[in-house]
Amino acid sequence: MTRTTEPDPVAAVRDYYERSARREADRLSRPADGAVERELHARAFAEHLPPAPARILDNGGGPGTWTRWLARRGHRVTLTDLSPALLDVARERIARxxxxxxxxxxxxxxxxxxxxxxxxxxxxxxxxxLGPLYHLTSGADRERALREARRVLRPGGLLFATVMPRYMRLVSTVLEHGLAAFTSGTADLILDEGRYHDARPGRFTGGYLTRPDDITPLFEDHGFRVRHRLASQGILAWAQPEVAALAQRDPDAYERLLDVAYRTAGDPSIHGMSGHLLIIAERSATPAA
Ligand SMILES: C[S@@+](CC[C@H](N)C(=O)[O-])C[C@H]1O[C@@H](n2cnc3c(N)ncnc32)[C@H](O)[C@@H]1O
Known part of the structure; x- marks a missing residue:
């Protein structure tokens, strides 16, 4: 793995999603990839969103999976994203x-x-x-995004944001690159600074990897009160291919397992090992809590 000067993070993110738009467009439907996240996020939105019709911004909403889900439930949705290719996918799907x-x-x-x-x-x-915060690698950029997220919400409005913990990315990096993950310094960068970077064209560009303990201060410093922290794939993050096979073999057991995964998604003991965390935070009346 070669270490190079990092490109502008936003240009690199746009380029990554332009190249992988079709793959990202179907990610949440792929059984061994995003299906569990889709199930658990849908349950969290259904439980915690305000009643329809609410005005909802799907910021970094990519191919519009959640925009369409929200629209079907009677919400008035605005979809924004960096990637023209993903927005085109969203427009095509919405038009149908x-x-x-x-x-x-x-x-x-x-x-x-x-x-x-x-x-x-x-x-x-x-x-x-669901995406922008972990794609922004500089603290100043994450702060700008949080300030903007807060500004466009009404007081008491709810932010549903995903962040990415460190350990799962560390393990997947070592599984992919072997010893080079250590000799290149990549593993240390992930562990010590939460920074992940992959300059190879077409690969996940990288991003900021958080520690669960840093989440509440980050949101509270920007005028939010954290209400819930949920593991996006619950206790199933490390077994998704096996869980996908179970869904085929024994759909009732799969449903029961999803129930358990959702019920336990707020357990802090699983948060550091999760692929993503869904933070549900309320916009406070004052800028800093
Ligand atoms: C993993 S995808 C998730 C898409 C969608 N939110 C979902 O949950 O299916 C991350 C998305 O965040 C978008 N994104 C990343 N950084 C962004 C930024 N600074 N501003 C707007 N969108 C951004 C990407 O273009 C991409 O569509």
Whole structure:
């Protein structure tokens, strides 16, 4: 693995999703990849979102999977993302959705999570931010994104944001690169600084990998009160191919396992080893709690 100067993080992220738009577009439907995340996030949204019709921003919403899910439930949704290719996928899919769902999508537009100036203050009742925070590698950029996320939410509005813990990425990096992960310094960078970077074209560009203990201070310092922290794949993050096989072989057992995974997703003892964490935070009335 060669270490090179890191490119502008946002340009690299856009380039990555432009190249992998089709793969990302179907990620949440692939049984051994995003299916568990999709099930558990859907349960979390159904439990915690305000009643429809709420004004919801799907910030970094990519191919529009959640935008369409929200629109089908009667919410008024705006989808923003960095990647023109993913936004094109979203537009195609939304256009094929029957009315009134397609009409519930207020806009699909390119926007960087660090600059939501297209939207006035307090424009939304809730916001999904599933991707931008862990793709922004500099602390200053994450702060800008959080400030913007807060600004466009009304007081009391809810932010649903994902972050990426360190250990799963560390293990997958060593499994992929072997000893080079250690000799190149990549493993130490992940463990000590939470920084992951892969300059190879078409590979996941990298991002910021958090520690569970850092999450509450990060959100509270930016005027949010953290209400829930849930492991996006629950206790199943490390067994997704086996879980996908179970879904085929024994659908009832699969459903029962998903129930357990959702019920235990808030258990802090699994958070450091999770692939993603879903943070549900309320916008406080004052900028810093
Ligand atoms: C892993 S995908 C998740 C897509 C979607 N939110 C979901 O859950 O299916 C991450 C998304 O975040 C978007 N993204 C990353 N950084 C961003 C930024 N600074 N501003 C806007 N979107 C960003 C990417 O383009 C990509 O669509």
């Amino acid at each position: 959705d029957p009315e009134p769902y397609a009409g519930s999508v207020a806009a699909v537009m390119e926007a960087d999570a660090r600059d939501l100036s297209a939207f006035p203050d307090a424009s939304f009742d809730a916001q999904l931010c």
